[in-house]
Amino acid sequence: MLPPVFFSCFYRLFEFIKEYWYYICEISKLFSYIEQCRYELGDPIRIAEETGENMQAVILAAGFGERIRSSGGKAPKALLEVGGRSIIDYLLDFLTADPGIKTIHVRTNALYYPAFKEWLKGCKFMGRVELSSNGVLSPHGKLGAVADLEDHCSKKAVKEDLIVAAGDNIFDFSITPFLDFCKETDGDVVAVKENRNVKTLTEGGVVVVTSNDRIIDFEEKPQKPKSQLYALPLYRLSEDTISCLKKFLVNGQDTDHLGSFLAWSYRRRPLFAYRVNGERYHVTDPASYKKIRSLFEKRVRT
Secondary structure (H helix, E strand, O other): OOHHHHHHHHHHHHHHHHHHHHHHHHHHHHHHHHHHHHHHHHHHHHHHHHHHHHHHHHHEOOOOOOOHHHOOOOOOHHOOOEOOOOOHHHHHHHHHHOOOEEEEEEEEOOHHHHHHHHHHHOOOOHEEEEEEEEEOOOOOHHHHHHHHHHHHHHOOOOOOOOOEEEEEEEEEEOOOOHHHHHHHOOOEEHHHHHEOHHHHHHHOEEEEEEOOOOOEEEOOOOOOOOOOEEEEEEEEEEEHHHHHEEEEHHHOOOOOHHHHHHHHEEEEEEEEEEOOEEEEEOOOHHHHHHHHHHHHHHHOOO
């Protein structure tokens, strides 16, 4: 036989439901209305849930920006203000514009981690952004972009394709065509843009492609560029290629530039070039930062 206290509790629960039934129904209607709005407005998270497109992205922001710091700058390059917003805010808008990208990991160093943590408190994408530190406090112990990516993937046990972008860049084009190209391509993908400035070409990665945009030559910082296709720091790396990061590092390769890894990996895994129709702004030093700030301030005023 059930104890009297059971009936007493059941009765109180019944009285509570009876008294607040109206409010319970109204809350239920509210949730139904919110769900309806998600469908009508094309909520990105809902679309990603239904289509199964739940890709992850990694923003590499663990550099110390020594040229910016040498001129008195104290903030990491990704948090520098351009047109009233930080560079990384532009990058997040770029990545989240497509519903296929669900989670974005920001990888920084121990010196700048507190600044990023403070920035994240006011970030409108706070629920979709994860922040981690590589534990390095000074440029003397920096890991480099390749080692940072490998360390992140190992610790997070990443077993899927990744979108990777450098944190000191603003991409002024849509990411959706890039992702569509990735879906249609069986291999890794790097965004490229035609550039006729020889000095710029010698400072980054230059690729040579076939008629179907497969890369047959990738050279980082070439003295004599073989083409005018300049690699941008926006990549789709497959799960199989990510598993090769450790092997690349063990062989004592350049850990600073992800382009160096791709110059090694394209001989082992298919790599394709996606031709960008738009601009890319890269903060490298005080002069480039001043130029980009001026350009975006003019945009804001107009």
